[in-house]
Amino acid sequence: MAHVVGIDLGTTNSLIAYMDGETPRAIADDKGRTALPSVVAFLEEASAESVLVGEEAKQYLTTRPKSTIYSVKRFMGKGREDLKDDLKMLPFSLVGQEKEAIRIGIGKKTYTPTEISAHILRGLKARAEKALNTPITKAVITVPAYFNDSQRQATKDAGKQAGLEVLRILNEPTAASLAYGLQKEKEGTIAVYDLGGGTFDISILKIKNGIFQVLSTHGDTLLGGDDFDRQLLKRIRDEVLEQYDVDLLKNGALLQEVRLMSEQVKWQLSSQTSADVSLILPDNKGRYERQFTRSEYEGMIKGLIDRTLESCHKALSDAKLSPEDVDEVVLVGGSTRVPLIKERVGDLFKKVPHSELNPDEVVALGAAVQAKILSGGITDMLLLDVTPLSLGIETMGGIVSRLIQRNTPIPTTAKEAYTTHVDGQRTVSIHVVQGEREMVGDCRSLAKFNLTGIDPLPAGMPRIEVVFLIDANGILNVTAKDLRSGKETTVEVTPTYGLSDEEAEKMISASMEHAKEDLEKRQRIESINEAETVLRHTEKALAQGSDLLDGDEREKIEAIMTQLKAAMSEGTHRQIRETLTELNQVTQRFAADLMSQTVKEALKNKKLSDV
Template identity: 40%
Template sequence: MGRSIGIDLGTTNTVVAVLHEGRPQVVEDDKGYRVLPSVVSVDDFGTATVGHAARNKILTDPDRTVYAFKRLMGRRFDSEQAVEARKRVGYEIRPAADGLCTLRLGNQVLTPVEVSALVLQTAKEMAERALGEPVDEAVITVPAYFNHQQRAATFEAARVAGLRCERLLNEPTAAALAYGFRRDSDRTIVVYDLGGGTFDVSVLHLSGGVYEILATKGDTYLGGEDFDYRLVDYLADHFQTQTGVDLREDRTALQRIKDAAERAKCELSFTDRTTVLVPRITPQHNLELAVTRLTLESLVEDLVDRTLDVTRRALSDAGLQLSDIDDVILVGGQTRMPRVREAISGLFGREPSRGVHPEEVVAIGAAVHAASLTDRDDAPQHVLIDVTPFDLGIDVIGGLFQPIIPRNTHVPTSETRAFATSQDDQEAVRVTVRQGDSRFADENEFLGEFIMSGLTPAPRMQTKVEVTFRIDSNGMLHVSAMEPGTGESRRITIRN
């Protein structure tokens, strides 16, 4: 049996870690890099390049190079998020036969699952080179707010990459595991995870090796990419005012501005002012503009406020006050922005913890959990009590939404509800499942339709069907159904 590793499959970067001689270590590649850019490029011959070499091709081959595809995992082509992505990225996003997204890389058309698998395969190979032994198992982290389709897509990507995914671990939970590793403490903490493409916040209680998640909230389409694009629009609007040319209409120009904006954003974390210079952005013009930290902060202040609002709601769901929190853990590269740290300090009235590495802590926590699932004598021992982050329910009469499993219910969990036929001699029942907080069904996210067929014909309201929703420890939804009158079980078809 090969080694088990922890993988933080991120929107911007992927990090791999392993527990070696009782200590978690981040894996380096053969050039000494500790992060693997989550970027894939394909050449004319169909050969894929992953990581740093692929990232270098974003500017030179924007239509062959994909990035931020984690944001499209499990997303429908007509979703609000996919529509927005099509305006922003240099590669083409196409509809798949099942309504999800595909990505065009030159002559190749791949799914987000397939390109994610290429990144996971490269991460696996990195670990095998570093450890000198096979790797076949992994704990892979996902945003706490990932839904059923997104989690299923991550499982499938691991399978395609040749990895047996032992567990999907929520990213804030992984960060808490790293924070609490070898600490004997009794503390209530908040994990504020603002990465490249997603945002999660979890409220946890740590005591004696037990990690109990009290509440989780999040937004799977809010992250550093959105901060970048605020600056992209600022630069493009300035250039359009000066020249009449909208650089966002040219894919290559857009990627050059995106690259310059990301570098400027990072520089403004360490200086009050920087100059963005993109030479020959058009045959006649350079793009040159001085940007201050205050300007950047004004452009993204509403995004920062959105994260604070989510944090307050998570605390409310946990039944806690700001003063009840002992420590705040910042996770994700975007938390290096001074304005983000200032906002969190202002909210909680204290400086956040500096005891963890924002970009590595999630992978380290995944490695700790991966080791705990083995039968090794030195395996760390801990107990995770996680929650489902959203209401899971069904459509009911009047276009309303009826929660079946409320958000922040401990997982694994299951709940059964009985339904009755609404027509005489009805032979099938359709149950539409959604997640969300609204009372109105169509305002919540559609997850699938569950069809129970072959019912016993009878007058309306006489035939009953018991449908069971079960969420496992990976946050995956499972469904079964039974007609109590006959004791017969039926297969339910799940259609995305």
């Protein structure tokens, strides 16, 4: 039988696993190593495209820093402007125009992160084909639970490019819970704290009778072990610059060496209380030597750990649980070996976290289990996952109308009816966004499309129904339908890069920080929309019922209308509201008269019995 494999496409290391009967197993290389370093080296001088992957590529990190790519997962589904300064501490070059996907420049060629990832996947595929002696064509690939739609799509595309049919994009912490559940055969509420090389996820799950139900998930797709290393790297860079006048950032090979050294220090400090660093500087500038203690290091990474704990609190709050409700905490990802993490996570959940499963392999093993479920080999286990980020659509004034809330079980659909704002409007554009903020500009743009050919009708008359469908991969499909004509537009949501992805990473935490200004913005726009409607009606009424008004009254109304227009362009939402109320008051009598006149006219030619 053909094997369907599970793949953990990681920031630092990638793994491939399969089901050996009832047991998931990670596939090792000739030397018995299961982890394949997620490193791809391009050897320019070699014939055609000589590309090395994994351990073979890793050796070129310091000798060919410009053409040896690592941590490419951080760039998946991202635009150039998404990158922070931190990420610019890279020995290889990132190219690409604004609002376009990031590309990595190697010699004269450029590659997308998807293409680089496809090389890693090909390496894993070849390893499995050799070990199992059978072609591998189908796979489950894992992604961080907090990956957005673009990042999921980019990962799926990488699978396709590597010649794999991607049966499922699976969330990493959920995968880990499957492997955990299978081994431990336990039921209850578990929290999976997954800190990898570049990403962080926390998922809260309920396990009962073979059902693995995700209650909530939260995370940060730009926070991982890499960032711990970067803290140390920055410290060393500053010290070397100050003491020896050598800038590591100007020397790719040296930068790479120090980055690897920082990683070593992290590992050493996980078991020792101090670690020594020694670096020979070029041009006979001497030797930088330094001892780092564990407590000094912990001081550097404390802020990063705090951010993960904030995510944990948010996930608990979304699941409507308190730390005591969690029965077990499972640590996943190599970075959870750092003692301070175990300690802090233990403090938060008030219990000692489990770390007896191999934190490097558990995600791939879980992916293999899911692969077997999907191929019909397991029928008593079932994953019920959620979508990590809210989905919505842009409405008047750039406000997000949310259709699907974060942590909604998937697959799911949402329907919403929309209408036109201008008489005779024939096209409605639909802008789909993902994120927790109130304003479109602060969310991640997923797709823009037009529904054309709407029958020309007065504003507000057409009914356009938009249906969002999030499939079991967490990937979105959108359909829009004009309910009068039955005309339909389907949209495959393809990654639109750029815009505000940096926001997308921090969307929930930012939505907390910005809630105040968002609220004012939202309220202001809502008042403006309302004021516009009232103004339009008033103008119409003034024209229709001019005989019902005396000069004074008309003047008064017009004065307040002018005031309202001024408030709309410059005032706060409060001022707009107050002026609106005033306008409503002065027009009250007139509106009532106008109404009764209209009613009278309508009834003029009818007998009372007809009414």
